[in-house]
Amino acid sequence: MARPNIQIDDEVREMTEEEYEALLASGWTEEGSDGLAD
């Protein structure tokens, strides 16, 4: 799977492996939600 994009000001690029690992470690998922009751 391709890593998601990151935007820093006007620059949009694919995340580096390190950035992607940090994103996953923060709890981000490609699919899903925040787990609130709905």
Place this chain on the structure above:
Amino acid sequence: MAIKTFTTGEVLTASDTNTYLANSGLVYIKQQTVGSAVASVTVSDAFSATYDNYKIIWSGGTQSNDTNNQLRLGSTTTGYYGAFVYSLYSSATPLSVGDNNENAFRFAGGGASNSAACNIEIFNPFSSYRTRLTSTNVVYSTLAGMYNGVLADTTSYTAFTLLPSAGTLTGGIIYVYGYRKA
């Protein structure tokens, strides 16, 4: 000078006009167009000593997932505390969830594939005072609520990052305004 009272017959100079037209309470700082399918968007040079308090609005965009979007200051990933109070459209019963030392202000906004937005007030991000945040447009397709939080540190920040808890953001513009001090 913050305000001036003009008197009848007084000449309105170009200088006065330019000065006092610019002396609005809410001052535009910058804007950032959000790209396509980004998992995070960082806005640099948003905060400075010029203002203590700020308003951040993101509108006109969408989210791939029906969920919240979060706000992180600088590169800080710990110490965010807050509470989100919300209700489902299908119920009159209020619900809530707490943020207890999270890695971001978790409920800065919300949205879905048809619309998404943030309406944020942020207090003292640049000073060495704990930064507080209020967000008033946390709206998904099934619920809506408001969030208040504090970042338990004294770091001075100039940048922030918006990031959804799942999926990506696309489009719209993030506007940053400062509340004029005098």
